[in-house]
Amino acid sequence: MIDEQWEEFASKWENIKDGNDRERWAKELEEDDSLKTWKELGRRQEQGYKWRHGLLMHTKLVEYEHYSDALVVPKEFRGQILKIAHDNGGHFSTDKTVKKIRKRFVWPGIVKDTQDYCASCRKCQSNSSYMPRRAPMVARLTEPFESVALDLVGPMEKGKGGNRYLLTCICLSSK
Numbered sequence: 228m229i230d231e232q233w234e235e236f237a238s239k240w241e242n243i244k245d246g247n248d249r250e251r252w253a254k255e256l257e258e259d260d261s262l263k264t265w266k267e268l269g270r271r272q273e274q275g276y277k278w279r280h281g282l283l284m285h286t287k288l289v290e291y292e293h294y295s296d297a298l299v300v301p302k303e304f305r306g307q308i309l310k311i312a313h314d315n316g317g318h319f320s321t322d323k324t325v326k327k328i329r330k331r332f333v334w335p336g337i338v339k340d341t342q343d344y345c346a347s348c349r350k351c352q353s354n355s356s357y358m359p360r361r362a363p364m365v366a367r368l369t370e371p372f373e374s375v376a377l378d379l380v381g382p383m384e385k386g387k388g389g390n391r392y393l394l395t396c397i398c399l400s401s402k
């Protein structure tokens with residue numbers, strides 16, 4: 228259900244054939260300086276970039292002999308795509324969100340943008356189950372005698388009581 232929304236959204240943008248959306252997209256594309264290099268590569272049809280009907284596409288090899296086309300996204304539309312891919316997509320991790328977007332869209336710095344977006348997502352922040360669980364590097368000790376180190380020292384010269392071994396006990400919490 229959730230992914231259907233994404234599919235619907237993605238295909239809508241993928242098939243920008245007519246109407247205002249397409250014009251807006253093309254206009255933003257034209258004015259977007261962050262895409263300067265890619266647009267130039269598109270004009271020269273290099274490195275998988277190409278212009279098609281006024282839209283910039285990037286073709287990449289997905290697996291052996293299988294290519295996939297992605298729409299190059301102007302700045303203006305990136306936030307919207309991130310929101311729908313992440314928020315409506317079940318708040319998945321950065322990696323999963325990037326993978327999902329990349330199947331259809333691409334822009335310079337897509338990984339960084341997605342990282343930033345996911346890191347600032349309120350829902351991900353407020354619900355710890357969405358966050359990666361990490362074991363603490365060292366055990367935190369708070370209470371005295373919560374953990375102690377025992378060591379046996381010896382044999383030593385017999386003392387007055389005839390003992391040759393010494394048992395040491397160090398409290399690791401308070402030392």
Ligand SMILES: [Zn+2]
Pocket residue numbers: 313314318319345348349350351
């Ligand atoms: Zn989230």
